[in-house]
Amino acid sequence: MKLYDYERAPNPRRVRIFAAEKGIELEKVNIDLGTKQQMGDDYKAINSRISVPALELDDGTVICESVAICRYLDEIQPEPALFGTGAVGKANVEMWHRRMEIEGLQPVADSVRNTVEFFAGRALAGPHDFEQIPALAERGMKRVDIFYDTLNERLNESPFIAGDDYTIADIAALCAIDFARVLKKRIGEDQTALQRWHDTVSARPSAKA
Numbered sequence: 001m002k003l004y005d006y007e008r009a010p011n012p013r014r015v016r017i018f019a020a021e022k023g024i025e026l027e028k029v030n031i032d033l034g035t036k037q038q039m040g041d042d043y044k045a046i047n048s049r050i051s052v053p054a055l056e057l058d059d060g061t062v063i064c065e066s067v068a069i070c071r072y073l074d075e076i077q078p079e080p081a082l083f084g085t086g087a088v089g090k091a092n093v094e095m096w097h098r099r100m101e102i103e104g105l106q107p108v109a110d111s112v113r114n115t116v117e118f119f120a121g122r123a124l125a126g127p128h129d130f131e132q133i134p135a136l137a138e139r140g141m142k143r144v145d146i147f148y149d150t151l152n153e154r155l156n157e158s159p160f161i162a163g164d165d166y167t168i169a170d171i172a173a174l175c176a177i178d179f180a181r182v183l184k185k186r187i188g189e190d191q192t193a194l195q196r197w198h199d200t201v202s203a204r205p206s207a208k209a
Helices: 010-022 066-076 086-113 134-155 168-183 192-202
Strands: 002-005 027-030 054-056 062-064
Antiparallel strands (some): 054 062
16 A cells, blocks of 8 residues: 655644554655645646545555545554444544544644745645635634643543543644644643643654654
8 A cells, every 4th residue: 555645744644643553554655745746747647636645555546535544544454443432432533533623633724824935825735726815824823722722621631532542533633733833833831731641642653653
């Protein structure tokens, strides 16, 4: 299996961490977003949305979108159960994971893509061009602050985001927080539960994948 990857982007990192937790080895093919390699015809033939990650299976099937890739990896290697176990457990993980995407990854992405000069004219990932909207970045920065406060409150009552076990929700949150460094957003000194959690998940070998 080949993972079309870019080391600095948060969504490919979600897949790398997930695969590492599963013990799945992936051949990584770097797509240099810095030089806009994803817009070339060669990569367009693999993923017409010109985004990473994309997973190419041995039979040539291509799966795009980070969570879809993780779902596939989970099917071929069910343990550890990073999407939860049982009806309630799976629903709980899905709930928290979705919140990490909407309340964490999305506002960080909005802030980065609507402020960083490199993304001028490319404020949304994908095949269509969009101009930056500074107001979205301003709103995104406020939402990141709320996200950190919400996580700190949650982690005062739970060792991991979805409960007692490490899951895909923790992976999404870690990638969001680490990517927010581009915005100079750091965990606050008073957010001790969030810092404890971040230290714990960052120490896992998979975090370096």
